[in-house]
Amino acid sequence: MDSPDLPRANTHVRRRVTAAMVADHAGVSTATVSLVANGKTQGRVSATNEAKVLASIKELGYVIDSIGSSLSRGVSTTIIMVAPDISNPFFAKVIAGVRSALGSDYQLLLSVTDSGQLPSAADTRRLLGLRPAGLLVDAPDPSFLEELSATGPLVLLDAPGFSDSVPAVNLDVAQGARDLAAHLAAAGHRNIAYIDGITGTTTFALRRSAFLEAAAKLSMQVPEHAQLATTIDVGSTANAFSKAWPEWKKQGITAVVCATDTHAYGVLQEARVEGIIIPKELAVTGFDDLPYSENSNPSLTSVRLPAELLGRRAAEQLLALINGQELNTAQLTLASELMVRSSTS
Amino acid sequence: MDSPDLPRANTHVRRRVTAAMVADHAGVSTATVSLVANGKTQGRVSATNEAKVLASIKELGYVIDSIGSSLSRGVSTTIIMVAPDISNPFFAKVIAGVRSALGSDYQLLLSVTDSGQLPSAADTRRLLGLRPAGLLVDAPDPSFLEELSATGPLVLLDAPGFSDSVPAVNLDVAQGARDLAAHLAAAGHRNIAYIDGITGTTTFALRRSAFLEAAAKLSMQVPEHAQLATTIDVGSTANAFSKAWPEWKKQGITAVVCATDTHAYGVLQEARVEGIIIPKELAVTGFDDLPYSENSNPSLTSVRLPAELLGRRAAEQLLALINGQELNTAQLTLASELMVRSSTS
DNA sequence: CTGAAAGCGCTTACAG
DNA sequence: CTGAAAGCGCTTACAG
Incomplete structure (x- = not known):
């Protein structure tokens, strides 16, 4: 019933436009089409042919098929x-x-x-x-x-x-951790708490060990019982901090170093609720320097990693x-x- | 200087293993290799040949090249x-x-x-x-x-x-917004504030218009001046809410509907700081039901979208x-x- | 400058 | 059940 001779342009089956079709349309070889399509005409395709091919490419809406191209190029x-x-x-x-x-x-x-x-x-x-x-x-x-x-x-x-x-x-998270330790030491802190993540991610382990080591060298204490680990979310950190703080305060903790900014937000939030004055009574730091850290209340000291x-x-x-x-x-x-x-x- | 006849297996240039190489190794045609590799052996490849090809595939580490395959299959x-x-x-x-x-x-x-x-x-x-x-x-x-x-x-x-x-x-965010309105109306709220995002995302527009419409039908007021828009982050929402609250309170606002949970966290945070009792003094809701919403303090009522x-x-x-x-x-x-x-x- | 032809690696009618 | 061969769409020596 079909008339196989009629173009099927209007049947909505729109066949993929190939280099061969462009070549036909422009009256050149597929080699020339390839050269033009890839912009390798320099001294290899006449201006006339280039123009013809370019026009045909545009008219037919040709796009290099990357499957064919990849196979050919390897x-x-x-x-x-x-x-x-x-x-x-x-x-x-x-x-x-x-x-x-x-x-x-x-x-x-x-x-x-x-x-x-x-x-x-x-x-x-x-x-x-x-x-x-x-x-x-x-x-x-x-x-x-x-x-x-x-x-x-x-x-x-x-x-x-x-x-x-x-x-x-x-x-280089280690260097950041060392800078952080130096910054806190310079501000006179001697007793520090550390809040870590609970996943064993390598970068967290690095952050912690580098900080602890640098702190030790600078004669700062990070007592075992002032080290905590919570999931990376504001709420659970707030809870954990809330529980730990009375004891920490008693032991003279004046700064909390957090493995991520998110942890630090939890501390900041709880500190505000409890009326702890930051940084006078407690200094707080994070890692990652998330966008919000610039606008938190107060703004958060953080180790920026260049993403x-x-x-x-x-x-x-x-x-x-x-x-x-x-x-x-x-x-x-x-x-x-x-x-x-x-x-x- | 090279001995072109020697296999280059040890030169570390490890050539891609092709179906032709497998065919050689197994002593069959590439057609058979293709059939076996694609698991189309049913009634088309003898058990003997299938075994041979399977062994060769394993030994040579053959993987179908998806470029060649894609080109062929279209x-x-x-x-x-x-x-x-x-x-x-x-x-x-x-x-x-x-x-x-x-x-x-x-x-x-x-x-x-x-x-x-x-x-x-x-x-x-x-x-x-x-x-x-x-x-x-x-x-x-x-x-x-x-x-x-x-x-x-x-x-x-x-x-x-x-x-x-x-x-x-x-x-269907609209339905969620309507459910939310019904829930608040049932709890007796009459004056509602709305905190929106500032990007003109379609889904935000939908959330807002659906809620406003449903609220109106339920005789709840959402006054113009109790509608706010901030960027989607905890800090700026907390700030904006802090500024708006005195006036809202004066006008009898008893619930804040937020376009996202993140906005709601900002309200919750600031409310805790200012000692606003939730939900007694102020009800707060969000959209998205992020994981933290279950553990926030207090936990957050939210419209869950089935991601x-x-x-x-x-x-x-x-x-x-x-x-x-x-x-x-x-x-x-x-x-x-x-x-x-x-x-x- | 140009085009015929080989080749990339695969799949699939086709003939046997 | 099996394999030779065509074909997918492209690129690139190669000969002219």
């Missing part, structure tokens, strides 16, 4: 970032940094896993099957990396403790790898910065 | 989800829902944009160049959709106000579309649920 123009946890503002900034460094030559795609789980071997393999131009892996666990042997360009983010030869960009820069540097390293350059240094460590605000001075 | 096994904002716990739950519905047949990849920006036309085109099996678009803006005409399987999430023919899964279900249903609809099924209903709307807690009773 590699895609996609960069895949694998991340275990994306639901926080810190990660959003990391992404922004990655995107800004990547520019428009590469397409960034994220692969996330369920609630903090790292990708399975099978997932990983399938990712590689997409032939990404490069892989960015955030907060990997060592075993994950082993599955990825010989994968092409790969840069780790926030991956302390990996072999020096693996390209990685890390955050955007972390993403940017990682992407830059990856681009270098993709372009076949030798990395000057496989691993970069980014300095953290102590933001001193009203909660301590 | 479509990939990738599902791309486009989202403007991923940095919140709500979105993490949506993702979890999507993943659970997708199972292991498809690979979920996320494409995010810079800070709340929607993808550009160019970005979108490139995404399509990857020939995804389907596209999931979260909170799209109408113009974005126009660029995507005739793309294959597509499901929108949280996209109120689109043409009925576009497959979408939405949240996980949103993701799951959207993925299910998409799978149906991919399998060529007709959708019974193009658009689904998921009920919200009022979680009544101590902040109102």
